[in-house]
Amino acid sequence: MVRIVQRVSPAAWQAGPSEQISPVLQRVYAARGVTTAEQTRLSLQQLLPYHSMKGVQQAVNLLVQVVQQNQRLLIVGDFDVDGATSTALAIRALRLMGATSIDYLVPNRFDFGYGLTPELVEVAVSRRPDLIMTVDNGIAAMAGVAAAAAKGIPVLVTDHHLPAEQLPNAAAIVNPNQPGCAFPSKAACGCTVVFYLMLALKARLLEVGYFTSAAIAAPNLVELLDLVALATVADVVPLDFNNRILVEQGLRRIRAGRTVAGIQALLQVAGKTSTRVVSADFGFAVGPRLNAAGRLDDMALGIECLLCDDPALALQMALQLDELNRDRRQIEAAMAADAERFLAVLDTGQAFPAGVCLFHRDWHQGVIGILASRVKEKIHRPVIAFALSDTGELKGSARSIAGLHMRDALDLLHKRHPQLMVKFGGHAMAAGLTLVAGGFDAFVQAFADICQQLLGAEDLAERTDVDGELEATDFTLELAEQLRWAGPWGQGFPPPGFSGRFCVLQQRIVGDKHLKMLVQPESGGALLDAICFNVDLGQWPSSAAQVDMVYQLDVNEFRGRQSVQLLVSHLSAVV
Template sequence: MSAEKRWVLKEQGEPAKVARLATALEIPPVLANLLVQRGIETEEEAWQFFNPKLENLHDPFLMKDMRKAVERVDLALSRGESIMVYGDYDVDGTTAVALVYSFLRRLGHKALMFYIPDRYTEGYGVSYKAIDHAQRKGVGVIITLDCGIKATEKVAYAKERGIDMIICDHHLPGEKIPEAVAVLDPKRADCPYPFKELSGCGVGFKMLQGYCLYKGLPFSEVECLLDLVVVSIASDIVPLVGENRILAYYGLKRLNEKPGKGLQSIIKICGLEKHAITIDDIVFKIGPRINAAGRMEVDAEGENAAPSGGHSAVYLMVARDEEVATEYGAFIDRSNQDRKNIDRSVTQEAHDFIEHHPQMKELKSTVIYNPQWMKGIVGIVASRLIETYYRPTVVLTMSNGFVTGSARSVPGFDLYQAVESCADLLENFGGHMYAAGMTMKPENVEMFTKRFNDYVEEHIDPEMLIPQVDIDSELLFSDITPHFRATLARFQPFGPGNTAPVFVTRNVSNRGDARLVGAEREHLKMDLIQGQKPNTVIPAIAFQQPKLYEYVRTGRSIDVCYSVVENHYRGAVFAQLRIKDIKKSNPTAAKD
């Protein structure tokens, strides 16, 4: 099990800048400090941050190849050419496909189809099988979303068959850009687009925005699809800054006020229709259900098979009929339940294996292989194992004659470099600093395990193996006023690059009402007080933290780090602390 967490206080904002902002904006200094920590130092920058505006979205024609893309789409529409909208099987890919498909359908285009590759038989990215299918169906243009930037050979293969391709991707390109009709990717070295961190669905949105400008169509034609864009932004964990912040802000507004029928059915299933949906709700409730469809293995085959896998997620999100949306929503929810059951079972098997092999627990990384595990859930299992053992983790299984797997990292350690150091043992691999995937021959598993473990042993800083809580600043409970909460709410939506702030308050206590809640009494719920003032009593919950229950309920002094959230109960709205970690107070520390 992992060691006690390290609490690290972030560097504080320059006092003069903080004071100037606090005065100019009439906000508490602790929140002005948050702005400065986030690189917002002037009143004008703060105003733009607190008031996202759609008119501040960048001109889509700043993106390399945008004009070529919209002209080719327009030509296809005017000719009545058949268009295939193609995307990856995860949330970003399926929302992107639903976005572009819905838009083109609303324009009245009839010769339209979508395609999601099967995770198990086709794998990630553009597949030859899809191109062959497109040729049989007489498709003239394939629009790829959230994939295609490295599909050089597939683009050439499609071209030989008389099919043009438009690529919309957000991943890093390889050495060569595919020779497609247009390649939209802000991460292209030759692309001057000012914002580089769009999701795959976000790049698709920019193409549609560009098309509207090109044809003189009102922005409302694409604005109504922003609920799909925010689901992709939240689920793909892209930075919630710049253009993504604007898209997410208005996407959440749409998701809360007038979502599409498909997303509405998922919102109901998740029990979210009665309160304001947040980024966290998408990440933990909506996104996993959409993802589950593409994770589960599919038995159906053939041209007339029922929609399944990632296709069912798109059918859900493009549904215009409430009954159809409800049907697909229920199917996807069952897929998610199946996924959770398998995920729970495999995670337990992995835990049992590690616990029965003590030598594995002594290592600084985990590589675990079982050919029976389902390919679609190994990434989730890797993340679960990190929650317990807190070290870089690779989970491997067998698929189509090859060993395939997913890797996850801990903050600060470059996992991609560790995997890349074993490149000669791999058939292919990809990913980034904190997540990667790989494929290898079965005979290479033993050597990969040794080499990966050796690399981590040599390169990881021991401190990276201790969970860390990053704290924005110190706070007194008496500072958490209605004005403070109202101002804090304006920092939303929270996400990477603009995380929910974490505060620390020292020497607080409980007056004996602490209790364990949850099915397995795994969560600690309590009221906390600082000093003797009644207005400093604040309800708090510490998820998965029962260990200090007996200590806390005796009223002894503790330090807590937490986020401030709003809790809705019977029409009332009140502040609640979502506890990140608890420590016994230092008895020599100054009291409030």
Template sequence: MVPKKTIWEFKQTDSPIEKIMQFAKVPKPIATILANRGIDDKDKLNLFLNPSKEQFHNPFLLKDMDKAVNRILQGIDLNEKICIYGDYDVDGITSTSTLYLFLKKELGANVIYYIPNRLEEGYGINTGALKAIKEMGVDLVITVDTGITAIGECSYGREIGLDMIITDHHECQEGIPEAIAVVNPKRKDCNYPFKMLAGVGVVFKLIHALSIEASNISMDTIWKYLDIVAIGTVADIVPLVDENRIITFNAFKTIPSTWNIGLKSLLAISEYKPENKMTAGFIGFRLAPRLNAGGRIGDAKRGVELFITEDYNHALEIAEELNKENRLRQELEEKIFNEAVKIIEEEHDVENEKILVVASSHWHHGVIGIVSSRITEKYYRPSIILCIEEGIASGSARSVEGFSIFDALSSTKHLMNKFGGHDMAAGMSLDEDKIPLLRQNLNEYALKEMTEDTLIPKLKADMAIGIEEVTLSLVEKIEALEPYGLGNPEPLFVVKGVTHTIKAIGKDSTHLRIDVKEKDKRINGIGFNMANFCDYFEEGSHLEILCALSINEWNGLKSSQMMIKDIRHPEKLVMGLKNNISDYNKTKKTGDNELKDLLIKYGLINVSRGEFELIYKKLNYFYKIDKKSITIFNLINKYEDDEFIKVLIVLDVFIELGIVTLKLDLPYITFDLIKNKKVELENSILYNLIREA
């Protein structure tokens, strides 16, 4: 299988790297990474490298925070019943848990919570829930991670005698709900200095403000809640910069020994080892899916129960339930993914469809968002996965960098009952009979809006680095830049060298191990699910590797290691090859005399019969081992222009004689040999032209 086409880009910065090296006292690679993230003065550097709790912004800079705090404290003084209304995802679960624990434990509030059922109620506030909450004797509702678009629902809440406080972080529409307070850093009239908090981050600002106003609560009391706040912050994929970096940087130190027994249980069931560092990756791939499983498959309330219970056995029981449901979610997800792939492969024209719209009447709505993400990753194009029930199709969309799926859906809003989202993800519902028209209209829109490169994955490197520069000391300095995430991606480098060894490894030989050398320096690398690259590179191959750098520890010894993202032949070499081939193809069209001149230019007037035989033998070798996708570099003896032209001429002769068919996608060649066909080289016009030249 030919490796997927990718575009490598180097991050651009105007920041003075030499200046950063001086005031930060760091080597050039670290200064470059900092510059690429906009860390170009001492204050930014201090916030980035030493994010302390003292650097949190004043919570009262948030619009309406004073109103929210006053009304909550008033309700507590009057012993009013308070209900926290949350969402069913990890951000909503951690938001609800954090505020519930704080109000109950620290302020002694009479508080309950409500999480809507994903399948029965859907996202956001609904009037049926508010009616039920009122009937429970609630006086004050505080929303977390939801509510900013619930204008009608808030009006209904007021009508039935509920005071409403909205806390949210989602984008605001033209109007906002009429409520006692609306706390959202994305309000147009809010001057809060950091706009990218998660919903649980806004909740943390609320408990921070309540602590200040209550006066009898020490700041140390609220810091312990950062453990839970960090889980929701990472899971909601907000930029890990500014206050989000303060939250995660500090919480990652305390999570391994967390005070919260629910989180302890979740860590245990997720096979976390306390001696290991906590990372955003562990939260995103191990903790968050288990918490999300409750909302996707069962009841999200158990996620809240996990964090607020004081009974360790009960916490462990809930964690085990979530773990089982996560396995069920994985099975459902895999089943739906495979079915979606089958539909795409059998019924869709993947080469020409720029947006994939796939629907079925028997898919579980709780996992289609994950399936859409996987379909988009597999085919690298926007996808919409729809579940059909009683004539209504509801679903999730995911997109690729540089193409707004929200704008695309907006162009077809006349077809939909409702939709919402942002550039990279969206949800929608429409009548089943409108699906074909949605598919057609979206693809027509994409045809106009997408560029030639939109559907080619982009990999962004911080810089090229020599093997001799990759030391343990440097990698340790790089690791100090964690936690990684949106806004602070894991640093990536381009390492150049020559292959020393390359082989497939792992139980099923699906992974790649490679040793690369540069002069007398060597480094090894691992590429997960990249064993197919063994078909295109061999000992002595010149290559460029795009990778992250890590420390590998084996038998007590530490060494630097590449975590490989992609491998390619040197860009300059491939560009030169493409230029040579372009010249060759143009010359072929102009006439025999011009082609003779080109052959003379490259010294190819006497390509021997033996060289034709050698290249055919190489093709035949690959053919026999069923390796019909190779690179032109597999057929050359040296990395020089005349060698490339010679191989092209030989292949053209073989094509003319009808013994080879091939497709060129430089540097890759996909070929087939036509066996049992006896031919003579002298029957080729091109071969005779070479001899005559």
């Protein structure tokens, strides 16, 4: 049973004399700590400056030589959207500033695993770099940085992941989460860290008169915010005030047609209109297609798509990424069926363990993260899904729920059972890990025990926060449009959700597993289309005349016509 809880506003909305913000939206904003119109404007002038980011000046010292002395820079990225956008942004920015010897290397997850490893350094050496720069990784690469140093190659680490007690002995580290960094936004993604570093580099080059002497126009790096916006949403980092500015400004550029050809092409193959793109399109349309390259093949395809300036060529690459994403969905569906069977064995009529681990020797390493997310959403428990590597070790991808900091939980587990994990790292809500061969059964129990200790009964009880109920007169296209553009919505700044009871006038299954309904608010009013995705076909359609729903007020577009539609996330029959 899902417990529905109304969000509480920490402070009341402070209305101005001429505001055109509806009472419903004022309520929504106030529940998220936004209480004045000024806090909704999200202008570039409100962006945090780079100056307080620890290590940024040392990093700039290294990159100035890349630009002015034409040193060879090798960027080592990651195989997800944040890593791909970070790589593309760094290359685009450095090229705009006159650098010509820029190359990149992204480890194939099946051959090298994550980040700058000693094995990857051996590959990097053949590129003969003067400097290695990591993006979206490196903060845990003690061995990799040491291996590079032994070859005489300094390493500049840019990352945002949480550090361990020991930091790599790099030439410079830029990471807002490293000890002693005063940069206020600890929720910055890897691409944002690179963006700020490029701002600092441009400022230094302006200061020394480089652009004038080189006869190069100083670039407007703000034009790269489409990449930052995509990374921020796809990496599911909290949308604090600074991140909302970055995402909103990136979205505005895409809507205005000022985006890289790759993002435009990915929106096109996903059936999205760029002039009406919102943050959710990054998470559900663009992001999965880019991620598919790193999950199933090689993220170089995604990076090349983001670097491409030829619309026709970018579209060809986007179509390849779309095909990979279709393959990923098929693989995921088979794995999900396996997971359902495992869950049926675990479900003995009692509650699931506080933390759940799943493993199948045939599962695909690149898809276990998605599987862990799906299972977490279904059972509301921290979940780790494992796949078998070629070495016999188990690669795990972990997803958490509110109340459990996943990386900290793994750190505590490692202190108690140091023999089980080869390595681990990540965030509060997601992490990656590697188990020793034969360590799965012991890890399953250890993880369940840690979760039981750290999570209370309220944490394990599934709840949905809503913004109250809507009046019958609120179901208007005007309000739906206002809510659509009032974001950006995302992690830590959730889209408006409402609850209510409705009369069901029509219902049918569409697309094999989605419930399409025609409903009317219990208090009367307009007839409304509603859709609930992935329903339990054993329960729906139902004979119930009324249903309780949690939903979003959305705008449906069909053949140029717009109408109100309810996107239903929770549905229960009134008996």
